[in-house]
Amino acid sequence: MNKKLLILLAVGAILLGGSGWLVFHEPPKATTATPAGVLRIVAAENFWGSLVSQIGGTHVQVLSIVSDPNADPHEYESNATDARAVATANYVIENGAGYDSWIDKLVGAGSSQDRKVLNVATLLGKKEGDNPHFWYNPIYVNMASLQMEQDLIALNPADASYYDAQYKAFQASLASYQNRILTIRQQFGGTRVAATEDIFSYLADAAGLDLVSPPAFIQAVAEGNDPPASSVVEFENQLQAGGIAVLVYNEQTVTPLTENMKKLAADQGIPVVGVTETIQPPDVSFEDWMNAELIGLQNALNAKTLGQ
Secondary structure, eight states: OOHHHHHHHHHHHHHTTOOOOOOTTOOOOSOOOOOTTOEEEEEEEHHHHHHHHHHHGGGEEEEEEEOOTTSOGGGOOOOHHHHHHHHTOSEEEEOOTTTTTHHHHHHTTOOOTTOEEEEHHHHHTOOBTBOOOGGGSHHHHHHHHHHHHHHHHHHOGGGHHHHHHHHHHHHHHHHHHHHHHHHHHHHHTTOEEEESSGGGHHHHHHTTOEEOSOHHHHHHHHTTOOOOHHHHHHHHHHHHHSOOOOEEEETTSOOHHHHHHHHHHHHTTOOEEEEOSSOSSTTSOHHHHHHHHHHHHHHHHHHHHHHO
16 A cells, blocks of 8 residues: 555544645636646635645646635536636546536546546545535545645656655645644543534544534535424524534525524524635635634634633
8 A cells, every 4th residue: 555645544543533827726817828847737626726736836837716705615607717727727626526516517528638637525435415525524635635646746757756745745734733633632522512514524523523413404504405494493402402512604605594503502602613615715725724713613612611
Protein backbone atom coordinates (compact mmCIF):
# COMPACT_ATOMS: atom_id res chain seq x y z
CA MET A 1 0.00 0.00 0.00
CA ASN A 2 1.18 3.54 -0.72
CA LYS A 3 3.27 4.77 2.22
CA LYS A 4 1.56 8.18 2.23
CA LEU A 5 -1.88 6.55 2.32
CA LEU A 6 -0.82 4.42 5.30
CA ILE A 7 0.20 7.57 7.15
CA LEU A 8 -3.11 9.30 6.33
CA LEU A 9 -5.15 6.31 7.45
CA ALA A 10 -3.23 6.28 10.73
CA VAL A 11 -4.03 9.95 11.25
CA GLY A 12 -7.66 9.21 10.45
CA ALA A 13 -7.85 6.44 13.01
CA ILE A 14 -6.73 8.89 15.70
CA LEU A 15 -9.18 11.57 14.59
CA LEU A 16 -12.13 9.20 14.60
CA GLY A 17 -11.26 7.53 17.82
CA GLY A 18 -10.14 4.23 17.08
CA SER A 19 -11.86 29.23 -22.10
CA GLY A 20 -11.73 31.47 -18.90
CA TRP A 21 -8.78 30.77 -16.65
CA LEU A 22 -8.35 32.74 -13.49
CA VAL A 23 -6.37 32.46 -10.30
CA PHE A 24 -8.16 30.56 -7.51
CA HIS A 25 -11.20 32.17 -5.87
CA GLU A 26 -11.65 35.02 -8.35
CA PRO A 27 -15.00 35.06 -10.18
CA PRO A 28 -14.90 34.77 -13.99
CA LYS A 29 -14.33 38.28 -15.37
CA ALA A 30 -12.03 38.01 -18.32
CA THR A 31 -10.22 35.40 -20.36
CA THR A 32 -6.49 35.12 -19.74
CA ALA A 33 -3.92 32.85 -21.29
CA THR A 34 -2.51 29.94 -19.31
CA PRO A 35 1.31 30.00 -19.11
CA ALA A 36 3.15 27.11 -20.72
CA GLY A 37 3.57 24.13 -18.40
CA VAL A 38 0.80 25.26 -16.05
CA LEU A 39 -2.13 22.84 -15.59
CA ARG A 40 -5.65 24.18 -16.04
CA ILE A 41 -7.87 22.92 -13.23
CA VAL A 42 -11.59 23.28 -12.59
CA ALA A 43 -13.01 22.49 -9.15
CA ALA A 44 -16.77 22.35 -8.82
CA GLU A 45 -16.55 23.90 -5.34
CA ASN A 46 -14.01 26.15 -3.68
CA PHE A 47 -13.21 23.78 -0.81
CA TRP A 48 -11.72 21.26 -3.25
CA GLY A 49 -10.27 24.11 -5.26
CA SER A 50 -8.37 25.37 -2.23
CA LEU A 51 -6.79 21.96 -1.63
CA VAL A 52 -5.57 21.46 -5.20
CA SER A 53 -4.45 25.08 -5.47
CA GLN A 54 -2.16 24.67 -2.47
CA ILE A 55 -0.78 21.35 -3.70
CA GLY A 56 -0.28 22.62 -7.25
CA GLY A 57 1.18 25.99 -6.26
CA THR A 58 2.52 28.07 -9.13
CA HIS A 59 2.25 25.12 -11.51
CA VAL A 60 -1.55 25.23 -11.68
CA GLN A 61 -4.34 27.70 -12.37
CA VAL A 62 -7.52 26.80 -10.54
CA LEU A 63 -11.05 27.94 -11.27
CA SER A 64 -13.50 27.17 -8.45
CA ILE A 65 -17.01 27.42 -9.81
CA VAL A 66 -19.17 27.46 -6.66
CA SER A 67 -17.98 29.97 -4.08
CA ASP A 68 -20.84 32.48 -3.68
CA PRO A 69 -21.50 32.96 0.07
CA ASN A 70 -25.14 33.84 -0.64
CA ALA A 71 -25.91 30.76 -2.72
CA ASP A 72 -26.97 27.22 -1.86
CA PRO A 73 -24.48 24.98 -3.73
CA HIS A 74 -27.16 22.29 -4.03
CA GLU A 75 -29.13 24.59 -6.32
CA TYR A 76 -26.30 25.81 -8.57
CA GLU A 77 -27.01 25.96 -12.31
CA SER A 78 -24.05 25.85 -14.69
CA ASN A 79 -23.60 28.23 -17.61
CA ALA A 80 -21.68 28.53 -20.88
CA THR A 81 -18.59 29.90 -19.12
CA ASP A 82 -18.48 26.83 -16.88
CA ALA A 83 -18.87 24.56 -19.89
CA ARG A 84 -15.95 26.17 -21.72
CA ALA A 85 -13.73 25.93 -18.64
CA VAL A 86 -14.48 22.24 -18.10
CA ALA A 87 -14.01 21.45 -21.80
CA THR A 88 -10.48 22.88 -21.84
CA ALA A 89 -9.35 21.74 -18.39
CA ASN A 90 -6.51 19.31 -17.78
CA TYR A 91 -8.07 18.28 -14.49
CA VAL A 92 -11.62 18.47 -13.11
CA ILE A 93 -12.55 17.86 -9.46
CA GLU A 94 -16.12 17.22 -8.42
CA ASN A 95 -17.67 16.25 -5.11
CA GLY A 96 -20.03 13.59 -6.43
CA ALA A 97 -22.78 11.64 -4.60
CA GLY A 98 -25.39 13.87 -6.25
CA TYR A 99 -24.07 17.04 -4.61
CA ASP A 100 -22.93 18.63 -7.87
CA SER A 101 -24.57 16.52 -10.57
CA TRP A 102 -24.62 19.59 -12.85
CA ILE A 103 -20.90 19.15 -13.55
CA ASP A 104 -21.37 15.55 -14.72
CA LYS A 105 -23.12 16.88 -17.81
CA LEU A 106 -20.24 19.25 -18.53
CA VAL A 107 -17.65 16.51 -18.07
CA GLY A 108 -19.62 14.21 -20.36
CA ALA A 109 -19.76 16.80 -23.14
CA GLY A 110 -16.21 15.98 -24.25
CA SER A 111 -12.70 17.31 -23.79
CA SER A 112 -9.05 16.64 -24.54
CA GLN A 113 -8.06 12.99 -24.20
CA ASP A 114 -5.50 13.61 -21.46
CA ARG A 115 -7.93 15.24 -19.03
CA LYS A 116 -8.29 13.65 -15.59
CA VAL A 117 -11.45 13.77 -13.49
CA LEU A 118 -11.52 13.24 -9.72
CA ASN A 119 -14.93 12.34 -8.33
CA VAL A 120 -14.36 12.47 -4.58
CA ALA A 121 -17.39 10.31 -3.80
CA THR A 122 -16.12 7.57 -6.11
CA LEU A 123 -12.68 7.77 -4.50
CA LEU A 124 -14.28 7.27 -1.09
CA GLY A 125 -16.62 4.50 -2.21
CA LYS A 126 -19.68 6.68 -1.64
CA LYS A 127 -22.85 6.92 -3.70
CA GLU A 128 -25.84 9.19 -4.15
CA GLY A 129 -27.94 9.09 -1.01
CA ASP A 130 -24.88 9.07 1.28
CA ASN A 131 -24.03 12.22 3.21
CA PRO A 132 -22.13 14.22 0.53
CA HIS A 133 -20.41 16.74 2.83
CA PHE A 134 -17.09 14.90 2.61
CA TRP A 135 -14.91 17.97 3.19
CA TYR A 136 -16.12 18.07 6.81
CA ASN A 137 -14.47 14.70 7.43
CA PRO A 138 -10.72 15.12 8.13
CA ILE A 139 -9.92 11.60 6.94
CA TYR A 140 -11.65 12.21 3.63
CA VAL A 141 -9.81 15.52 3.22
CA ASN A 142 -6.51 13.69 3.63
CA MET A 143 -7.50 10.97 1.17
CA ALA A 144 -8.72 13.46 -1.43
CA SER A 145 -5.61 15.64 -1.16
CA LEU A 146 -3.34 12.61 -1.59
CA GLN A 147 -5.23 11.64 -4.74
CA MET A 148 -4.91 15.20 -6.05
CA GLU A 149 -1.14 15.09 -5.62
CA GLN A 150 -0.94 11.76 -7.43
CA ASP A 151 -3.12 13.04 -10.27
CA LEU A 152 -1.02 16.19 -10.70
CA ILE A 153 2.11 14.08 -10.92
CA ALA A 154 0.46 11.81 -13.49
CA LEU A 155 -0.47 14.84 -15.58
CA ASN A 156 2.91 16.51 -15.22
CA PRO A 157 5.60 13.96 -14.19
CA ALA A 158 8.43 16.43 -14.77
CA ASP A 159 7.23 18.44 -11.77
CA ALA A 160 6.80 15.47 -9.42
CA SER A 161 9.33 16.71 -6.86
CA TYR A 162 7.68 20.14 -6.78
CA TYR A 163 4.21 18.66 -6.17
CA ASP A 164 5.62 16.38 -3.50
CA ALA A 165 7.13 19.32 -1.62
CA GLN A 166 3.91 21.31 -1.95
CA TYR A 167 1.88 18.35 -0.72
CA LYS A 168 4.06 17.90 2.37
CA ALA A 169 3.78 21.60 3.22
CA PHE A 170 0.01 21.45 2.75
CA GLN A 171 -0.32 18.42 5.03
CA ALA A 172 1.61 20.29 7.70
CA SER A 173 -0.77 23.23 7.37
CA LEU A 174 -3.78 20.98 7.93
CA ALA A 175 -2.48 20.20 11.42
CA SER A 176 -3.93 23.45 12.82
CA TYR A 177 -7.54 22.46 12.32
CA GLN A 178 -7.10 18.70 12.69
CA ASN A 179 -5.35 19.12 16.05
CA ARG A 180 -8.20 21.35 17.19
CA ILE A 181 -10.63 18.53 16.39
CA LEU A 182 -8.60 16.29 18.71
CA THR A 183 -8.66 18.96 21.41
CA ILE A 184 -12.45 19.27 21.21
CA ARG A 185 -12.71 15.48 21.40
CA GLN A 186 -10.55 15.40 24.51
CA GLN A 187 -12.41 18.26 26.23
CA PHE A 188 -15.99 17.62 25.17
CA GLY A 189 -16.24 14.03 23.93
CA GLY A 190 -19.78 12.69 24.45
CA THR A 191 -21.36 16.15 24.72
CA ARG A 192 -24.88 16.29 23.26
CA VAL A 193 -25.19 18.71 20.34
CA ALA A 194 -27.77 19.43 17.65
CA ALA A 195 -27.63 20.58 14.04
CA THR A 196 -30.12 21.82 11.49
CA GLU A 197 -28.77 19.50 8.80
CA ASP A 198 -26.30 16.68 8.21
CA ILE A 199 -23.45 18.94 7.06
CA PHE A 200 -22.15 18.65 10.64
CA SER A 201 -22.42 14.86 10.97
CA TYR A 202 -18.89 13.96 9.86
CA LEU A 203 -17.27 16.64 12.00
CA ALA A 204 -19.37 15.71 15.04
CA ASP A 205 -18.16 12.12 14.71
CA ALA A 206 -14.52 13.19 14.35
CA ALA A 207 -14.79 15.43 17.43
CA GLY A 208 -16.53 12.74 19.49
CA LEU A 209 -19.70 14.80 19.93
CA ASP A 210 -23.11 13.18 20.31
CA LEU A 211 -25.26 14.58 17.49
CA VAL A 212 -28.81 13.91 18.69
CA SER A 213 -30.90 15.75 16.06
CA PRO A 214 -33.46 13.46 14.37
CA PRO A 215 -31.73 11.94 11.32
CA ALA A 216 -34.90 12.29 9.25
CA PHE A 217 -34.94 16.03 9.96
CA ILE A 218 -31.32 16.88 9.18
CA GLN A 219 -31.19 14.73 6.05
CA ALA A 220 -34.42 16.17 4.65
CA VAL A 221 -33.21 19.74 5.19
CA ALA A 222 -29.89 18.95 3.50
CA GLU A 223 -31.74 17.57 0.49
CA GLY A 224 -34.10 20.55 0.29
CA ASN A 225 -37.13 18.56 1.39
CA ASP A 226 -39.70 19.03 4.13
CA PRO A 227 -38.84 16.91 7.19
CA PRO A 228 -41.50 14.52 8.53
CA ALA A 229 -43.76 16.28 11.01
CA SER A 230 -42.81 13.78 13.72
CA SER A 231 -39.13 14.68 13.35
CA VAL A 232 -39.93 18.38 13.68
CA VAL A 233 -41.78 17.77 16.94
CA GLU A 234 -38.97 15.54 18.21
CA PHE A 235 -36.37 18.20 17.42
CA GLU A 236 -38.38 20.93 19.13
CA ASN A 237 -38.77 18.75 22.22
CA GLN A 238 -35.02 18.09 22.32
CA LEU A 239 -34.22 21.79 22.28
CA GLN A 240 -36.82 22.59 24.93
CA ALA A 241 -35.94 19.72 27.26
CA GLY A 242 -32.40 20.91 28.00
CA GLY A 243 -29.18 18.96 27.75
CA ILE A 244 -28.21 20.27 24.30
CA ALA A 245 -24.92 22.16 24.50
CA VAL A 246 -24.81 23.75 21.04
CA LEU A 247 -26.93 24.07 17.90
CA VAL A 248 -24.91 24.05 14.66
CA TYR A 249 -26.66 26.02 11.94
CA ASN A 250 -25.94 25.94 8.19
CA GLU A 251 -25.94 29.57 7.08
CA GLN A 252 -26.23 28.71 3.38
CA THR A 253 -29.36 26.56 3.51
CA VAL A 254 -31.76 28.80 5.40
CA THR A 255 -35.47 27.93 5.54
CA PRO A 256 -38.31 29.14 7.76
CA LEU A 257 -38.11 25.83 9.61
CA THR A 258 -34.36 26.06 10.32
CA GLU A 259 -34.82 29.69 11.35
CA ASN A 260 -37.48 28.55 13.80
CA MET A 261 -35.11 25.97 15.30
CA LYS A 262 -32.40 28.61 15.57
CA LYS A 263 -34.77 30.95 17.43
CA LEU A 264 -35.98 28.16 19.67
CA ALA A 265 -32.40 27.30 20.62
CA ALA A 266 -31.60 30.94 21.37
CA ASP A 267 -34.73 31.22 23.53
CA GLN A 268 -33.51 28.22 25.51
CA GLY A 269 -30.05 29.73 25.99
CA ILE A 270 -28.40 27.26 23.64
CA PRO A 271 -25.43 28.79 21.76
CA VAL A 272 -25.84 28.75 17.98
CA VAL A 273 -22.74 28.14 15.85
CA GLY A 274 -22.89 28.99 12.16
CA VAL A 275 -21.16 26.89 9.51
CA THR A 276 -21.17 27.20 5.73
CA GLU A 277 -21.19 24.87 2.73
CA THR A 278 -18.35 26.67 0.93
CA ILE A 279 -15.24 28.52 2.11
CA GLN A 280 -16.23 31.83 3.66
CA PRO A 281 -14.83 34.35 3.13
CA PRO A 282 -13.84 32.94 -0.27
CA ASP A 283 -10.31 34.36 -0.17
CA VAL A 284 -9.09 32.32 2.82
CA SER A 285 -7.60 28.84 2.72
CA PHE A 286 -9.56 25.68 3.42
CA GLU A 287 -7.72 25.04 6.69
CA ASP A 288 -8.16 28.61 7.95
CA TRP A 289 -11.89 28.40 7.21
CA MET A 290 -12.22 25.10 9.04
CA ASN A 291 -10.14 26.31 11.96
CA ALA A 292 -12.29 29.42 12.36
CA GLU A 293 -15.47 27.33 12.46
CA LEU A 294 -13.91 24.99 15.01
CA ILE A 295 -12.86 27.92 17.19
CA GLY A 296 -16.49 29.08 17.15
CA LEU A 297 -17.64 25.60 18.14
CA GLN A 298 -15.00 25.30 20.86
CA ASN A 299 -15.88 28.69 22.32
CA ALA A 300 -19.59 27.84 22.35
CA LEU A 301 -18.95 24.54 24.10
CA ASN A 302 -16.74 26.28 26.65
CA ALA A 303 -19.34 28.98 27.26
CA LYS A 304 -22.12 26.46 27.74
CA THR A 305 -20.01 24.35 30.09
CA LEU A 306 -19.00 27.36 32.20
CA GLY A 307 -22.59 28.59 32.30
CA GLN A 308 -23.97 25.37 33.73
